[in-house]
Amino acid sequence: MFPAATLAQKLVARAAGRAHVRPGEIVNCRVDLAMFHDSSGPRRLAPMLAEIGAPIWDKNKVVLVIDHFVPEADEASHQIVRFARDWAREQALPHVHDSEGICHVVLPQAGYLRPGLFAVGGDSHSPTGGAFGAYMFGIGATEMLGVVATGEIWVRVPHTIFMRWTGRIGDGVSAKDMVLHMLGRHGMNGGQYQAIEFCGEAVAALSMPERMTLANMSAELGAQVGLVAPDRTTQAWLAAHGVELTAADIAPWRSDEDAPGPRHAFDASMLEPQVALPHSPANVRPVSDVPNTKIDIAYIGACTGAKLDDLRAAARVLAGYRIAPGVQLLVAPASLRDREVAEREGIVRMLVEAGATMLPSSCGACAGYGSRIAEGATVISSTARNFRGRMGAATAEVFLGSPFTVAASALRGVITDAREILR
């Protein structure tokens, strides 16, 4: 018999063609899916593939998402995007998603992800795929070249850090608050490039978009992957997105009861909304610790903070109200699909009536692309990172919070606990 194993070990073992792998050992894995975007992908890969003289190992396992430099704001962006489109055509890539939304959200919505998969992405927020019980992590362009040419990648089998959340989060509190709280407690390298597994009843109660927020920001926690064991919620969400799985497809993908690894305990019922102060996602305080913090811009965007459930949260706070004078509320839905559903649900109308400006579904201001944040502005944002200059303005002060908190802050003009408005 093999010793008890974690979900991460089981996922790596499968990809390595082994019955069991030990934490710390280095193994070669076969990649089931490689995703890259217009910034990290074609413009870097095409010349290097030509240089080494190799074809793409399996075009069916490659997904290109054009999400960073669209809509093209200037000539340089035009060139980057045109190059990506031309190369995709020339290579006859079967899986291209152009201006449909942000890669980490488009990927599961288009049905590429499922439990048990081993995948890499040319973007640091690739651990988002872990919400579906897939082993997915971010790599740089040269390493992506290796994957695209050989279909393989090495991994040091990670230890697993269990983040166990008991209780239930209250109304007006969300997965973003949970992950900010973990960042405040464990810091930006708390994950030590190992696996994090989010578990416990509060995690099990989360919707898939909320679980994606946890997995997404395991990048900020410094983990290689951030996993949630798949369950009926996963199965139902995937079925709604064209991926039919049986209970038997899901059953193998969980950690054994006595699997090794440190366990950290959190009480969701005690959690109040959290904010990260400038200029680090780990500089976290409860929202009550930053009273009377005036804001100029409220930004709801990115793979982290503008998925369907994020838009719903913002609309619940804003419905029937107008945002504070002088405040700009910018909303960039994470994908066209999310935007369409939000339109059908009347959410977009509620946001616009409250004074929101709707922006295209792309990476946008999160990483300083497209509409940049003004110099000197104080920003509350539902995105993942508030490093100095990240949103395109070196003198901007960026606070991070949940979509509830961002919407409530837009309403009052100061950083606000949404529970004051929802009750």
Next chain:
Amino acid sequence: MRTWRLPPDIDTDQLAPGHAMKDGRLEVLARHCLEAVRPEFHDGVRRGDVIVAGANFGIGSSREQAASVLVHLGVAAVIAPSYSGLFFRNAFNVGLLLLTCPRALDIADGVSLHVDARAGVITLGGGVQLPIEPIPDFLLDRVEAGGLLPELKRRFRSPTPPENP
């Protein structure tokens, strides 16, 4: 080898600022490398110099230009107590040697030192030796060859591909 001391938590936006990424050329990016923390760095750094930094070097984005810009500027190695895992992989893939040294901050700014990565030791001017964490042989081979690209070139350009690592 002369050292350049940096604080902890140097992120990829400090090494390769987003606003300088669009151009795509390393020589353009190099002019902005570390401009926020040590504006004199890009002009003053000499081939063979070494960066000595606090914990969590390279946190943030997956952009490997954060590592290749240091190679472009001639940096021979980075010495720090810890790195972002993603940056660690990228560095070896583009030919940048990273040494994990718990006592990195015992090393002063502007001093000379000697690195023996295979023996796992850094020797300071006065003969003081600092241990470094072992690095797998295939990664040391890769960094000595100049990164993953030359390795792949050998594999695909040569008639009989060498064995996988």
